[in-house]
Amino acid sequence: MSAASRVGKLANLSLDMRAWNIRRHALRMGEVQGQGYIGQALGFADVLATLYFHATDYRPEDPEWEGRDRIYLSIGHYAIALYAALIEAGILPEEELGTYGMDDSRMPMSGMASYTPGMEITGGSLGQGLGIAVGAALGLKRKGNQAYVFNLMSDGELGEGSTWEAVMSAVQWKLDNLICIVDFNNQQADGPTRDALAKGAEGPKWEAFGWFAQEVDGNDLDALVYAFDAARRLNEPKPRVIICHTKMCKGVDFLEQREMNHFVRVEPDEWSKALKQLEEAKTP
Numbered sequence: 001m002s003a004a005s006r007v008g009k010l011a012n013l014s015l016d017m018r019a020w021n022i023r024r025h026a027l028r029m030g031e032v033q034g035q036g037y038i039g040q041a042l043g044f045a046d047v048l049a050t051l052y053f054h055a056t057d058y059r060p061e062d063p064e065w066e067g068r069d070r071i072y073l074s075i076g077h078y079a080i081a082l083y084a085a086l087i088e089a090g091i092l093p094e095e096e097l098g099t100y101g102m103d104d105s106r107m108p109m110s111g112m113a114s115y116t117p118g119m120e121i122t123g124g125s126l127g128q129g130l131g132i133a134v135g136a137a138l139g140l141k142r143k144g145n146q147a148y149v150f151n152l153m154s155d156g157e158l159g160e161g162s163t164w165e166a167v168m169s170a171v172q173w174k175l176d177n178l179i180c181i182v183d184f185n186n187q188q189a190d191g192p193t194r195d196a197l198a199k200g201a202e203g204p205k206w207e208a209f210g211w212f213a214q215e216v217d218g219n220d221l222d223a224l225v226y227a228f229d230a231a232r233r234l235n236e237p238k239p240r241v242i243i244c245h246t247k248m249c250k251g252v253d254f255l256e257q258r259e260m261n262h263f264v265r266v267e268p269d270e271w272s273k274a275l276k277q278l279e280e281a282k283t284p
């Protein structure tokens with residue numbers, strides 16, 4: 001089944017409604033714990049909506065279907081964002097979000113493959129995901145499997161040497177079935193990425209290594225659709241990267257304005273304010 005027909009089958013919702021729902025699921029999960037990596041989920045929601053409702057093939061009723069496109073969450077701390085997308089995609093039930101971060105929940109704070117359907121790898125140690133994705137993409141090619149591997153990583157992971165080893169390896173193996181998505185939110189645990197080591201334009205670095213690179217506004221759904229289509233359709237034997245410039249906490253302005261929003265704590269009375277803000281921003 002194509003992505004388009006699957007979306008039609010589930011419900012004919014637009015991508016911006018999907019992104020809005022992903023943000024709402026994430027806020028509701030955050031409220032369960034009073035805190036969490038909410039900023040990443042709000043900022044990355046448009047990318048996830050495009051990924052799950054435009055760019056990939058999967059079967060919600062059979063998450064391990066051999067023909068599925070693989071989505072690898074290298075950034076384990078973004079698990080709340082992925083759970084929100086998996087709920088929206090029909091892979092996880094919405095009722096379960098009330099268990100977020102609790103003992104025995106299938107939604108632990110850091111993503112773990114053995115706990116959660118649709119969580120393909122156990123990420124979290126920064127810089128590991130792309131290497132795993134390279135191995136998986138090579139394996140799929142050797143088996144003649146047409147699926148793509150999408151590796152979801154952060155700008156903080158650009159400071160890990162293992163990332164760049166994997167970047168070179170992917171070129172060596174001509175992995176045209178590998179699409180790396182970088183969430184460039186210009187934020188790390190202790191401050192802005194641009195103050196750490198990513199001073200220059202990102203695309204040319206990846207191109208210099210031999211990748212097909214695109215840089216887009218990661219909160220612009222039209223730009224994302226175009227970039228994902230271009231990445232899939234490119235007829236050249238090289239891996240592809242989409243560097244998505246996103247805004248942390250997008251959609252909730254009092255959270256957007258916080259300077260340090262790597263891990264957000266929200267006061268009990270602020271959750272309803274955040275949900276209300278999101279509601280007001282919803283596109284009719």
Ligand SMILES: Cc1ncc(C[n+]2csc(CCOP(=O)(O)OP(=O)(O)O)c2C)c(N)n1
Pocket residue numbers: 040075077124125126127154155156157185187188189261262
């Ligand atoms: C190898 C490794 N070093 C350090 C950490 C601790 N850590 C977890 S998230 C994080 C911030 C990394 O930057 P990024 O992923 O861009 O952060 P965000 O955009 O989510 O604020 C750090 C240092 C880790 N998980 N793995």
Ligand SMILES: [Mg+2]
Pocket residue numbers: 154155156183184185186187188193
């Ligand atoms: Mg970051």
